[in-house]
Each structure stands twice: as structure tokens, then as C-alpha cells.
Amino acid sequence: xxxxxxSTSALNNVPRLQTIKLQGQxxxxxxxxxxxxxxxxxxxxxxxxxxxxxxxAERLRIEEMTTSNGLAAVRLDLTQNALDSMxxxxxxxxxxxxxxxxxxxGPAATKESGRAALxxxxxxxxxxxxxxxxxxxxxxxxxxxxxxxxxxxPASRTxxxxxxxxxxxxxxGDPQAKQITATQMxxxxxxxxxxxxxxxxxxxxxxxxSDQNIRSRISTNELIDTSANANEAAFRNIASxxxxxxxxxxxxxxxxxxxxxxxxxxxxxxxxxxxxTELQAGLGVAQSRIKDSNDRMxxxxxxxxxxxxxxxxxxxYEATTRVNALMTQIETAYxxxxxxxxxxxxxxx
Numbered sequence: 001x002x003x004x005x006x007s008t009s010a011l012n013n014v015p016r017l018q019t020i021k022l023q024g025q026x027x028x029x030x031x032x033x034x035x036x037x038x039x040x041x042x043x044x045x046x047x048x049x050x051x052x053x054x055x056x057a058e059r060l061r062i063e064e065m066t067t068s069n070g071l072a073a074v075r076l077d078l079t080q081n082a083l084d085s086m087x088x089x090x091x092x093x094x095x096x097x098x099x100x101x102x103x104x105x106g107p108a109a110t111k112e113s114g115r116a117a118l119x120x121x122x123x124x125x126x127x128x129x130x131x132x133x134x135x136x137x138x139x140x141x142x143x144x145x146x147x148x149x150x151x152x153x154p155a156s157r158t159x160x161x162x163x164x165x166x167x168x169x170x171x172x173g174d175p176q177a178k179q180i181t182a183t184q185m186x187x188x189x190x191x192x193x194x195x196x197x198x199x200x201x202x203x204x205x206x207x208x209x210s211d212q213n214i215r216s217r218i219s220t221n222e223l224i225d226t227s228a229n230a231n232e233a234a235f236r237n238i239a240s241x242x243x244x245x246x247x248x249x250x251x252x253x254x255x256x257x258x259x260x261x262x263x264x265x266x267x268x269x270x271x272x273x274x275x276x277t278e279l280q281a282g283l284g285v286a287q288s289r290i291k292d293s294n295d296r297m298x299x300x301x302x303x304x305x306x307x308x309x310x311x312x313x314x315x316x317y318e319a320t321t322r323v324n325a326l327m328t329q330i331e332t333a334y335x336x337x338x339x340x341x342x343x344x345x346x347x348x349x
Contacts, residue, residue: 114245137210234275
């Protein structure tokens with residue numbers, strides 16, 4: 001028969017080691033009671049832990065896409081606001097032109113209104129969001145339209161003076177401009193002047209924007225345009241109308257030539273307002289699709305969260321019971337340790 005070795009030291013170590021083990025279990029149980037989630041999901045779920053990892057990755061992807069959609073939605077909102085302002089200015093300008101066409105003070109008022117409208121247009125084209133230009137297409141770090149009234153004069157302005165002088169033989173504002181007939185002015189506006197605002201000359205003299213708009217992935221299978229760019233025909237046309245009013249010095253023209261400028265500008269602005277409305281409608285569709293996508297992803301995220309909760313959550317009542325039981329066991333272990341430490345051979349003898 002073999003007799004095992006027993007000592008007071010060995011008896012002391014058994015409850016101590018047991019206490020350390022129970023304390024670790026108590027720490028995990030208290031953590032679960034606080035978070036209502038398994039302290040170690042991998043150990044508890046085993047093979048199923050891979051499912052929670054995949055679900056959390058999907059939820060993170062949805063959160064990132066929702067955040068991205070939020071930025072796109074803000075960009076679209078600001079773009080719509082800019083277009084609203086542009087459309088209102090253009091509509092007001094049409095009303096002013098009708099009143100100024102046959103007025104003695106019409107040319108001076110028209111020139112002043114044209115300059116103000118052109119400045120407002122350039123400012124709106126250069127609107128920014130977080131340092132990125134709204135109407136620059138994908139060239140978000142580049143100012144889309146140069147300041148027409150800046151110093152030195154940009155190519156957009158010098159090209160107008162050059163075209164006028166090349167066509168008539170003298171610059172805008174020259175006394176000889178009084179001799180320009182309505183027919184001559186209309187021919188200039190329809191040819192040399194109109195050419196300044198075609199896509200090629202616009203890109204050369206006016207715009208640094210990209211024709212390619214920002215495209216955003218708003219869901220797993222949806223990729224849409226979420227911006228506008230300064231190269232749209234609507235913007236080129238409205239710039240054309242404002243420029244002829246502001247910088248051909250209509251105050252130096254005859255009444256009939258002035259009326260020719262007013263009539264042409266009115267027609268162009270009317271068409272531009274229609275084009276802006278269509279552009280806003282397209283952006284509105286993008287806004288609606290973003291909202292629908294966010295609504296769908298919110299439902300997905302909620303379902304994923306519920307599934308994760310089913311896999312990882314603990315029963316608070318069961319966790320409370322386990323904490324209480326472990327605390328009782330630890331107290332018992334402490335008591336046993338104290339009793340064992342009181343054992344000695346002298347007391348036995």
C-alpha cells in the first residue's frame with residue numbers, strides 16, 4: 001500500500017489555488033453581468049464565433065456606408081441650395097430685363113444688375129464643403145471658376161474683350177459702339193460671343209472643373225452621381241447671359257442694340273432656368289435613392305444586431321445567480337484557508 005505525502009503546506013495551497021481560479025471566474029461573470037455579453041465570445045461559442053465575426057464586419061460595412069451616404073447627402077443638399085439661389089437670381093433677372101428693355105435708365109440698371117448676378121454666379125460655382133468645391137466634379141481641390149472681376153483679369157474676361165474688338169474693330173465702351181445696329185449686335189451674339197461659351201472655350205477660359213461628377217456607392221449594388229459640375233450647359237448659358245449684360249458695356253450701345261442684348265439674354269436665361277430645374281430633378285432622384293438606401297441599411301443593421309445579440313448575449317438573471325454563487329464559494333474558500341492555517345501539531349498534542 002502506498003501512502004501519499006500530506007503536509008500543512010499542501011493543505012494551505014489547495015484552497016488558495018482554488019480561490020485564484022474562482023476569482024478569475026468571478027471577474028468574467030461580473031464582466032458579463034455588466035456588458036450582458038459573453039466575456040470570451042470565442043471560447044464560449046467555439047465554431048460559431050466565426051459567424052459573429054462575419055456579422056460584426058457586415059455591420060461595420062453598413063455603418064461606414066451610412067456615414068458616406070451622410071456626406072453625400074450633405075453635398076447634395078448644399079448643391080440644391082446653390083441651385084435654388086442661382087435659379088431665383090435668374091428668374092429675378094428676367095423680370096428686371098422686361099422692365100429695363102424700354103426704360104431710359106435701363107442700360108445702366110441692366111449693367112449693374114448683370115455685374116451683381118455674374119459675381120453671385122461665380123461665388124455659387126465656387127461653393128465649398130469642408131474645403132472641397134461642390135461644382136468641381138472629381139477635381140474637388142480645384143477652384144472651378146476663376147473670379148471674372150479679379151485682378152489681373154482672367155482669361156474669361158479678356159476673351160470677351162478680344163472677341164468684341166475682333167468683331168467690331170474697337171473695344172467695349174468705345175464711343176463708336178453707338179453705331180452698332182441691332183442686326184450687327186445680334187450677329188455678334190449668335191457667333192463670336194456664343195463661341196466663347198462652347199464646351200471647348202469654356203474649359204480653356206472659364207472652368208477648371210472636371211466633366212466627371214463624384215460617384216458614390218450608396219449600397220452594395222448602387223453607384224450613383226452625387227454632385228454636379230461647372231461644365232453643365234445650364235451654367236455655361238447663364239454665364240453667357242450675365243456676361244453680355246455685365247461686360248459689353250450696354251450703356252454705350254444704341255437703344256436698339258441694347259434691346260437686342262436684353263432679348264438674347266432673356267431667352268438664354270429662360271432656357272438656363274429650365275436646365276437648372278432639370279439638373280435639380282436629377283439630384284433630387286439621387287437624394288431619394290440615398291434616403292431609401294439608408295432606410296434599407298438601417299433595417300439590415302437592426303437585424304444583424306439582433307442576431308449578434310442572440311449569439312453573444314447572456315441572461316442577466318443567470319449571470320447574477322452565477323456571480324452570487326461564485327462569491328459564496330470564494331468566501332467558503334477563504335474560511336477553509338483560515339481554518340487550515342490554524343492547524344498545528346502542538347494543538348493536536
